[in-house]
Amino acid sequence: MxxxxxxxxxxxxxxxxxxxxxxxxxxxxxxxxxxxxxxxxxxxxxxxxTGIDRKVRSIINIAMLTALNRPAQLAHHLEGALTNGCTVDEIQEILLQAAVYCGLPAAGEAFRIAEEVLRDHNRLG
Structure with missing residues (x-):
């Protein structure tokens, strides 16, 4: 291939x-x-x-896309992160960590996008 x-x-x-x-x-x-x-x-x-697994790649992408404030790509990669085994709690922690280093506006938007994706996948309580 x-x-x-x-x-x-x-x-x-x-x-x-x-x-x-x-x-x-x-x-x-x-x-x-x-x-x-x-x-x-x-x-x-x-x-x-093969240097890092897909879950780690997803974690890195969520953080970077939050920092870059790229909501469309973030939504796709949040879906991928769920596929790759990220939990709701892990996603929450990634976004909270991003808030400290990327700023509240970027992380707030990322939380909003994550809520939409998690709701669409019936993962919000």
């Missing part, structure tokens, strides 16, 4: 077949370059490495 197909498989495992199908529907001659980059490099090379 080449890196592009490896990346697509990892994306399916993390975020579901519907996510990949949605990306395919939006693909056009302009965004194809960034989609290929994401599939081949991000998922096909980096996420495929």
């Amino acid at each position: 080449d890196t592009k197909e490896t990346g697509r498989q990892i994306m399916r495992e993390l975020m579901g077949a519907d996510y990949v199908a949605g990306k395919d529907k939006k693909r056009n001659s302009f965004n194809a370059a960034i989609q290929d980059y994401s599939e081949e490099v991000c998922f096909g090379r980096v996420w495929a490495r």
Whole structure:
């Protein structure tokens, strides 16, 4: 399997077949370059490495996407984190830690996004 197909498989495992199908529907001659980059490099090379497990990668991504205030990507990676075994308590702690180092506005938005994802996955009590 080449890196592009490896990346697509990892994306399916993390975020579901519907996510990949949605990306395919939006693909056009302009965004194809960034989609290929994401599939081949991000998922096909980096996420495929064995140096750290997927749960740790998810934890790192949640923190970084919170710091960068990227709500759309955060929502996708929160879903992936649940798939990778992150618990609701762990997600809460990651976001609280981010509040200290990234600031309350960024973490507050991340908590809001996380609540939506957790509610959609019936994980909120």
